[in-house]
Amino acid sequence: MTMIRSGLVATWRSVRNTFRLIFRTWSGRIALPIVLLHLVLTFFGPLIAPYSPTAMPESIDQYQNLPPSPQFWLGTDQYGRDVLSRVMCGAGSLIATAGTGALLGIILGAVVGMSSGYKGGRVDEIVMRVMDGLMSFPTLLLALLVLFTLGPSRFNIAATIGFVSMPAIARVVRSTTLSLKNMEFVQSARLRGESTFYIIFRELLPNVLPVLGVEASVRFSYAILSVASLGFLGLGIQPPSPDWGLMISQSRRFLVVAPWVALAPMGAVASLVIGVNLLADGIRQATRMAKEDKHE
Amino acid sequence: MARFIARRLGLICITLLVVSVVIFVITELLPGDVAAMILGKEATEESLERLREELGLNRPAHERYLSWIGDVLRGDLGDSYALKMPITDIVGRRLRHSVILAAFAFLVGVPAAVAAGIWAGMHPNTKLDRLISMTALVGISVPEFVTGLLLILLFTSTLHLLPSSSIILPGVNPLTSPQILIMPALTVTSVLFAYIMRMTRANVIEVMQADYIRTAILKGLPMKRIILRHLFPNAMLPTITVIASSFGWMLGGIIIVENVFAYPGIGQLLLRSIETHDIPLLEVVTLIIAGTYAISNLLADLSYAALDPRVRLA
Numbered sequence: 001m002t003m004i005r006s007g008l009v010a011t012w013r014s015v016r017n018t019f020r021l022i023f024r025t026w027s028g029r030i031a032l033p034i035v036l037l038h039l040v041l042t043f044f045g046p047l048i049a050p051y052s053p054t055a056m057p058e059s060i061d062q063y064q065n066l067p068p069s070p071q072f073w074l075g076t077d078q079y080g081r082d083v084l085s086r087v088m089c090g091a092g093s094l095i096a097t098a099g100t101g102a103l104l105g106i107i108l109g110a111v112v113g114m115s116s117g118y119k120g121g122r123v124d125e126i127v128m129r130v131m132d133g134l135m136s137f138p139t140l141l142l143a144l145l146v147l148f149t150l151g152p153s154r155f156n157i158a159a160t161i162g163f164v165s166m167p168a169i170a171r172v173v174r175s176t177t178l179s180l181k182n183m184e185f186v187q188s189a190r191l192r193g194e195s196t197f198y199i200i201f202r203e204l205l206p207n208v209l210p211v212l213g214v215e216a217s218v219r220f221s222y223a224i225l226s227v228a229s230l231g232f233l234g235l236g237i238q239p240p241s242p243d244w245g246l247m248i249s250q251s252r253r254f255l256v257v258a259p260w261v262a263l264a265p266m267g268a269v270a271s272l273v274i275g276v277n278l279l280a281d282g283i284r285q286a287t288r289m290a291k292e293d294k295h296e
Numbered sequence: 297m298a299r300f301i302a303r304r305l306g307l308i309c310i311t312l313l314v315v316s317v318v319i320f321v322i323t324e325l326l327p328g329d330v331a332a333m334i335l336g337k338e339a340t341e342e343s344l345e346r347l348r349e350e351l352g353l354n355r356p357a358h359e360r361y362l363s364w365i366g367d368v369l370r371g372d373l374g375d376s377y378a379l380k381m382p383i384t385d386i387v388g389r390r391l392r393h394s395v396i397l398a399a400f401a402f403l404v405g406v407p408a409a410v411a412a413g414i415w416a417g418m419h420p421n422t423k424l425d426r427l428i429s430m431t432a433l434v435g436i437s438v439p440e441f442v443t444g445l446l447l448i449l450l451f452t453s454t455l456h457l458l459p460s461s462s463i464i465l466p467g468v469n470p471l472t473s474p475q476i477l478i479m480p481a482l483t484v485t486s487v488l489f490a491y492i493m494r495m496t497r498a499n500v501i502e503v504m505q506a507d508y509i510r511t512a513i514l515k516g517l518p519m520k521r522i523i524l525r526h527l528f529p530n531a532m533l534p535t536i537t538v539i540a541s542s543f544g545w546m547l548g549g550i551i552i553v554e555n556v557f558a559y560p561g562i563g564q565l566l567l568r569s570i571e572t573h574d575i576p577l578l579e580v581v582t583l584i585i586a587g588t589y590a591i592s593n594l595l596a597d598l599s600y601a602a603l604d605p606r607v608r609l610a
Binding site: 133137138139140141144145148149221225228229232233245248249252255256259262263266269270273274276277278281 | 545555
């Protein structure tokens with residue numbers, strides 16, 4: 001128990017220091033408010049949205065494709081629904097699905113990468129060849145085929161994204177593990193007779209964490225792009241749920257008469273990914289700064 | 297060298313074979329009857345049975361797979377279920393369209409990205425570098441379908457300059473009406489430019505700090521020579537890999553871009569074969585995309601070895 005707790009404490013300390021450093025970078029300071037806004041929408045979007053995202057008014061004709069006005073800040077769509085409310089409620093499912101997918105990929109990739117790299121030898125060779133095989137396939141195509149088989153549901157989309165992003169993460173984590181494994185602190189832990197589990201969890205994980213942080217943010221932005229793209233292609237979250245990709249796809253027919261219906265979710269998804277990518281840049285700079293601090 | 301290429305080509309063939317089996321198994325597991333899908337809801341049991349007989353759907357799965365793969369190896373790709381045409385006829389035209397689009401985007405995007413990346417990397421943290429880097433960040437962040445629709449809003453709805461859809465009638469060469477290519481190619485280019493530019497910039501910054509560059513500057517070599525002889529070959533090494541893998545990425549991006557602009561290429565064909573459960577077509581299109589991806593990765597490794605004498609292929 002104490003072993004797990006001390007592992008968590010060390011992990012938490014390194015996460016907290018990284019956040020402090022992110023605030024010192026230029027991209028981090030721009031990124032955090034954007035990402036925070038989207039997170040607020042994720043948790044409270046449906047609560048603070050002025051209208052229902054799915055309910056259609058009784059007289060659709062009267063409310064169809066209205067331009068932005070004080071009553072409907074971002075206008076209404078072809079079914080007379082409030083665009084702002086739909087965008088606000090759409091954040092949750094996209095971020096939750098993409099986040100779960102990215103997290104799944106990170107966990108799978110970290111487990112595969114660390115154990116394969118630490119074990120080495122035959123196992124490592126076989127595992128890495130399988131990862132190479134998976135990577136020799138375009139991810140969107142792989143995702144399309146898996147979803148085509150399993151059918152689109154939030155869980156399937158997240159699982160698919162976790163699966164397709166695992167090989168790249170495993171590769172990065174493995175190469176970090178390889179360089180760590182012969183360091184003195186790992187070797188002395190081995191000489192002390194610590195278990196493999198202890199070494200991976202307590203010695204390797206805190207040191208792999210900075211790499212995982214960068215990977216996590218990059219993977220999260222890829223995951224958002226993938227979920228939105230799949231939604232756009234009709235293989236994502238199904239209507240009438242407000243999904244940004246799907247909303248954009250459905251608004252195409254009204255692009256000329258009601259561009260706001262498309263522009264609102266387009267702005268939402270673009271700002272989210274820009275925010276996450278800036279955050280990734282911030283984390284990257286922060287880990288570099290942390291390294292320089294250590295050297296001084 | 298020859299052994300390396302032979303081994304890699306062998307591995308690619310094995311990968312493609314595994315892929316073809318996997319897709320076949322996937323489609324076998326799928327619910328839904330292909331015959332019912334083709335004939336629609338009103339079909340009688342008799343006509344369904346006749347069609348199943350005609351398509352050979354009554355035979356056991358492994359038998360169908362073996363006869364299919366045999367035909368493919370002999371160059372006969374079979375007939376599409378939904379379009380009722382030989383797949384060779386459909387795929388050839390579509391593939392040509394996609395290649396034209398990809399080549400267009402590649403020829404514009406890659407040189408521009410490399411040039412911008414080298415400049416930005418040599419002048420880091422200047423105003424223009426910040427601007428280029430910011431543009432590139434937006435480029436990798438905005439999904440292709442958003443870029444595409446923004447272009448339509450700008451060039452079609454507002455300026456009335458370009459047609460919003462890029463439909464190409466059979467028998468028409470897309471090169472005779474280049475205006476339909478502009479927006480799809482720009483959309484593909486925007487992401488391509490962003491990825492390659494960011495990679496080039498990062499590499500140039502790293503190489504510029506190397507001792508041999510400082511030596512070259514201090515011994516008074518002309519800047520042009522330093523860039524061409526010292527900086528370029530070293531900074532391009534990792535970039536080459538990105539360029540090749542971005543070619544594979546482009547094949548994925550093209551699926552979406554072709555969908556946005558109704559451009560009749562291989563990506564649109566893939567989506568349609570998924571929608572109509574057209575398994576023979578899906579198999580062929582997937583194998584083409586996966587094969588192109590694998591071969592572009594091989595080319596990346598080969599060019600890497602050609603540029604870097606330290607890399608030995610074995």
